[in-house]
Amino acid sequence: MVPRPPGTPPGPLRFPPKVFMPLLWLFLLLSMTLLTGCHDAPVPDAGCMACHRGLEPASASHTGCVSCHGGDGAAAEKTAAHASMLGPRNPADPAHWEKSCGACHPHQLDRVRGSLMYTNTGMIRNIQQSWEGEDGRLYASGEDDRLYDAQGEPLSLQGVAELDNLAGELYRKFCSLCHVRIESTGAWTASHASGCAACHFPYNDNGTYQGNDPTMQGKWPHSASHQMASLPGNDVCFRCHNRSGRIALSYQGLYDGNNALVPTRDGIPGPELISGARSVVSIAPDIHHEKGMDCIDCHTSRDVMGDGYAYRNLYEQVEITCEDCHGSPTERPRARAVLRENEAPLLESRSYPQPVRSGMSMVLTAKERPYSNVYLEGEKVLLQGKRSGKLHQSKVVTGTPEHTVVGHERLECHSCHSRTVVQCYGCHTRYDRSQQGMDYIKGRPTPGLFSEAEDYRTLYPFPLALDQQGRIAPVTPGCQTFVTVIGPEGEPEKSGYVARYKGKNQLRFAPIYSHNTGRRAVGCTECHGDPAFLGFGQHVVTGADIEATLLCERSDDKPLDGFLVLTEGKVRAFSVITREHSRALNASEVKRVWKVNLCLACHRDPKDPIYQKKLDYAKLEECLRRPGVPARPSAGPGGR
Numbered sequence: 012m013v014p015r016p017p018g019t020p021p022g023p024l025r026f027p028p029k030v031f032m033p034l035l036w037l038f039l040l041l042s043m044t045l046l047t048g049c050h051d052a053p054v055p056d057a058g059c060m061a062c063h064r065g066l067e068p069a070s071a072s073h074t075g076c077v078s079c080h081g082g083d084g085a086a087a088e089k090t091a092a093h094a095s096m097l098g099p100r101n102p103a104d105p106a107h108w109e110k111s112c113g114a115c116h117p118h119q120l121d122r123v124r125g126s127l128m129y130t131n132t133g134m135i136r137n138i139q140q141s142w143e144g145e146d147g148r149l150y151a152s153g154e155d156d157r158l159y160d161a162q163g164e165p166l167s168l169q170g171v172a173e174l175d176n177l178a179g180e181l182y183r184k185f186c187s188l189c190h191v192r193i194e195s196t197g198a199w200t201a202s203h204a205s206g207c208a209a210c211h212f213p214y215n216d217n218g219t220y221q222g223n224d225p226t227m228q229g230k231w232p233h234s235a236s237h238q239m240a241s242l243p244g245n246d247v248c249f250r251c252h253n254r255s256g257r258i259a260l261s262y263q264g265l266y267d268g269n270n271a272l273v274p275t276r277d278g279i280p281g282p283e284l285i286s287g288a289r290s291v292v293s294i295a296p297d298i299h300h301e302k303g304m305d306c307i308d309c310h311t312s313r314d315v316m317g318d319g320y321a322y323r324n325l326y327e328q329v330e331i332t333c334e335d336c337h338g339s340p341t342e343r344p345r346a347r348a349v350l351r352e353n354e355a356p357l358l359e360s361r362s363y364p365q366p367v368r369s370g371m372s373m374v375l376t377a378k379e380r381p382y383s384n385v386y387l388e389g390e391k392v393l394l395q396g397k398r399s400g401k402l403h404q405s406k407v408v409t410g411t412p413e414h415t416v417v418g419h420e421r422l423e424c425h426s427c428h429s430r431t432v433v434q435c436y437g438c439h440t441r442y443d444r445s446q447q448g449m450d451y452i453k454g455r456p457t458p459g460l461f462s463e464a465e466d467y468r469t470l471y472p473f474p475l476a477l478d479q480q481g482r483i484a485p486v487t488p489g490c491q492t493f494v495t496v497i498g499p500e501g502e503p504e505k506s507g508y509v510a511r512y513k514g515k516n517q518l519r520f521a522p523i524y525s526h527n528t529g530r531r532a533v534g535c536t537e538c539h540g541d542p543a544f545l546g547f548g549q550h551v552v553t554g555a556d557i558e559a560t561l562l563c564e565r566s567d568d569k570p571l572d573g574f575l576v577l578t579e580g581k582v583r584a585f586s587v588i589t590r591e592h593s594r595a596l597n598a599s600e601v602k603r604v605w606k607v608n609l610c611l612a613c614h615r616d617p618k619d620p621i622y623q624k625k626l627d628y629a630k631l632e633e634c635l636r637r638p639g640v641p642a643r644p645s646a647g648p649g650g651r
Contacts, residue, residue, distance in 0.1 A: 056084040058092050065223035067237040079111055100233065103207035105129075105153075105192055112207045119316065123191075123207070125158045126317025126328065131190050133324045135171055135182050140589060141490045141519055142178040142510050149323065150174050152192040152452065158321040166321050172452050177442065177494075180459050183452040189251040193451050196232035201286035203250045204234060210243045210315075214250065241362050242398045248306045253285060256487065257433045261527035262306070264296025268433070268468035294470070295430050297528050302403055308384065308396050311376065312359060324590070326479050330378040333424040336385055336392055338409035340420075345379075346372045346387045356383040364400025413532075413617040417625050418603075421477075423484040425524050427532035432473035432485045432525040436561070436572045437466025439507070443497040458499065466571065467561065472537065474546040474573065476588045476595045478522035483596075486546075486588055489521030491571075493564070509565060518563070518586040520546075520574055522593060535617055539607045546595055548573025555580035575601070603628070 059076040060066070068074045077084040082096035093099055102111035113120035127133050130151035139145050154170035171182055188195050194205040202218035203209045212234035220227045222236035240247065245263065252259035253267075260267060267289040283291045299309065307315070314329050322328040338344050348370055349356050360367040360383045367373065373381035374392060384395045385405075392405040408414045446460035478484040496505040509516045538544045542557055548570030549561045557577040559570035566585075569576060574586035574595050582598035596604070606628060614621050 058086045059084050061087070062089070062226055063224050065225060066227070067222050067224075069237060069239040070241065073239060081110070101194070101204050101206065101208050101212075103212070104194070104205045108206050122313075122317040122319050124155065124317075125319060125321040126315070127322055127325055128315060128317070129191055130155070130158075130168060130321060131171075131182070131187070131192075132168060132321065134186055134190075135174070135178070136323060137489075137521070137589065138182055138186070139174075139178045141492070141512060142181060142494075143176045144511065150179075152187060152190065159319075161320045161322065161327065168321070170452075177496075180442070180450075181440075181461065183450045184448045184459065184461055187451045189254065194232070195250075198286040199284070201250050201253065202232060203247075204232075208234065209250075210247050211239050211241065212237075213240055213243065213247045242307060244398065245300075245305050254287075256523050256525065258524075258526040259306075260291060261294075261431060261433060261525050262297045262300050264294050264300065264527075265291040266294045266431075266433070266470065267291045268435075268470070295527070295529065297430075297526055298530050299528065303399060303401055304394075304396060304403065305398055307398070308394060308403075311380070311382065313380065324479070326590075330376040330380060332377045333428075335374060335376055335382070336394065336405040337424075338407045340409065340411075340414045343407055343409045344387075344392050344405075345375045347375060347381065348372050349381055354381070356381050359383040360397075363395060363397050365395055412620070412623060416617060416622045418607075421482050423478065423482045423524075425528060426475055426483050426485060427538075428528050428530075429473065429485055429525050429533075430527045430529040431470035432487055432523060432527070433468065433470060434473060434487045434572070435465050435468050436488055436491060437564070438488065438490060438492045439464045439466070439495070440492050441495045441497070444499045445497055445501045469572070472541055472543045473525075474520065474548075475538075475544055476520065476522070476546060476574070477593055479590045479592055481592055484522045485525065486520040486593075487523045487525075489519055489523070489589060491518045491520070491586070507564070512587055512589065515587075518571075518574070519589045520586055521589045532617075535615065536608070536611050539604055539611060542575075542577075543573070545601055545604060546573050546575040547577065 055078075056076040059082070063076075069079070073079065076082070080096050080098065080102050082099075083092050083094065086092040096102075097107040097111055098104060102108075108120060123129055132149055132151050135150045135152075136145070139150075148169050149166070150171045150173075151168035152171060154168065154173075156165075156167045158166045158168060160166045171179055171187075173179075174182070187193055188198075189201070191203075191205060191209040194209075195202050196218055200216045202214045204212055204214065214232070215221060215235040218232040220230050220233040220235065220237075222228075222238070224237065227233065227237075245259070249259040249263070257267065265283065267285065273290070282293065285291055309331060311330060314331060317328065318330075334342075334344070336344055349367060350369060352369070356367040356371075356373050357369065363384065367383060367386070372387040373383070374385040374387065375381055384397050386393055386395075392407060394403045394405055395401070396403070441462045441464075443460045443462070444458050447456040447458060448460035449455075450457045473485045473487070475483050476486045478486075490510075492510060493507040494505060494510055495503070495507055498504045509518060511517075512519055533544075542550055542552070547557050548559050549572055550557045550559055550570070552558075555577070556579065559568070559573060559576070561571045563569045563571045563585075569585045574584055574588070576583055576585055582601050584595045588594050607626070610621065610626070
């Protein structure tokens with residue numbers, strides 16, 4: 012176009028003939044080419060849509076068939092169309108994901124490939140510690156030498172198919188089916204696809220298609236529809252996280268303990284039935300669930316999909332803490348403004364109801380990375396539901412008297428605020444080498460069939476010990492297993508033996524966050540006055556002794572549901588707390604906990620100013636030595 016000369020009155024712009032005619036012919040030529048092409052060239056997915064009428068588009072940006080599934084979209088016959096498909100049902104399976112999802116999302120694929128959700132390195136390592144002992148190598152669901160640890164050093168993971176012992180067998184035949192390398196198709200409420208589709212194409216309870224494509228209607232196994240869930244709901248997390256620590260159950264306020272199929276309402280099991288023929292009953296849900304928050308509202312994508320590094324333990328990968336949103340006793344939540352256009356909060360929040368805007372002050376995780384949905388507005392900490400868009404204001408506890416009690420510096424938030432912690436005691440595992448069991452990693456049945464039974468399960472009270480960070484946290488049996496092994500000819504080889512851990516035959520407990528948080532904390536008199544909270548299990552107190560009432564079948568004087576014993580005023584540990592740097596409270600720490608009962612007799616309110624001062628144990632001893640005060644056991648449970 013020719014610029015208008017200065018002072019020229021407004022009017023239509025005109026091209027000189029030498030410019031106009033070539034442009035006209037070019038326009039006509041392009042128009043004819045485009046019109047002819049649209050009329051004659053085959054549509055790439057025309058063959059697919061001829062059969063799959065009504066099939067939901069995966070998303071607004073995933074509208075093609077061949078681009079994800081492969082195959083021949085122009086073929087009119089099914090066999091020819093499907094011959095070169097990836098899958099054929101699930102192109103997101105790890106066997107194909109580099110050609111499908113990874114072709115467009117290489118960064119996300121690199122993250123997932125190293126995540127614990129996929130490698131299961133931490134799970135396999137902890138099984139080894141509890142069942143066979145470590146052999147100095149790191150294993151994963153599959154062999155991989157393209158990973159790096161958090162220090163950027165190359166990390167080679169061995170395939171767990173090569174772990175030829177009881178620990179390897181247990182993982183391959185039990186644990187592996189719940190995780191994203193493997194498709195699970197036979198479990199009511201717990202089936203899921205493999206790879207990326209495990210989270211982004213959710214199954215319904217029975218794993219059948221219920222969408223709008225008549226050719227797929229009711230087919231199994233298949234996602235509930237062909238519509239992608241870019242932001243997975245709690246039902247996706249529930250598919251896997253309903254065993255072991257039962258965190259998905261606890262979060263939603265469900266409990267599967269000690270009832271099997273025993274009728275619980277109107278003569279029938281329930282109120283719900285989940286995988287493994289388990290009835291679940293209702294308990295108080297997590298406070299965050301009560302408020303309408305999804306799992307992904309707290310957990311970042313890096314928690315779930317990884318951050319590009321391969322970790323040895325779950326606590327190393329998870330980057331969130333309670334203090335991020337609620338503050339610590341001494342420091343408010345930290346935040347920083349997001350300014351660069353390529354920052355994660357701006358990119359990740361594009362599918363949220365209210366995307367993050369440049370300049371917003373985003374709250375930081377424990378790893379100093381910004382959340383994509385938690386931000387500061389003045390003095391308020393606001394969390395946006397990623398799927399719902401609902402705004403939640405987080406209560407900041409910094410400086411409040413009940414959170415600045417002297418002596419509580421090592422307490423994890425969930426030590427006080429857990430409503431319940433699932434604890435399974437007396438786990439009896441039978442490994443029968445005369446029977447065939449499905450090896451989900453190898454993809455075929457092999458000799459060795461596992462079965463489980465348990466003695467007792469409870470929710471409260473729960474024991475406390477030091478966790479991986481040296482902080483006081485709830486612990487649960489992990490694994491407290493009595494193993495029976497049957498030989499190839501059906502002969503018993505071992506009967507109810509306790510596996511060795513660090514050279515000793517001992518039961519094991521492990522730190523846990525139960526995901527059943529309550530607004531109200533455990534009472535001071537409960538924690539300081541009930542020895543069960545310190546790991547003594549169910550008991551009676553007799554003088555300077557604590558006698559267990561739920562005994563280990565391998566010992567007449569040790570608790571099944573605890574890890575400490577008190578005899579003649581002396582505390583000693585029986586079981587062990589697994590994970591690095593973890594341990595039970597020692598005798599000195601136990602005594603200090605119990606001595607607080609002397610204060611609690613009068614000062615019951617945690618906001619009492621007395622608890623803002625350092626406890627003078629010498630003064631307490633003087634009180635005990637006053638005339639007229641009866642003698643007390645030196646290490647007994649204080650105010651009991």
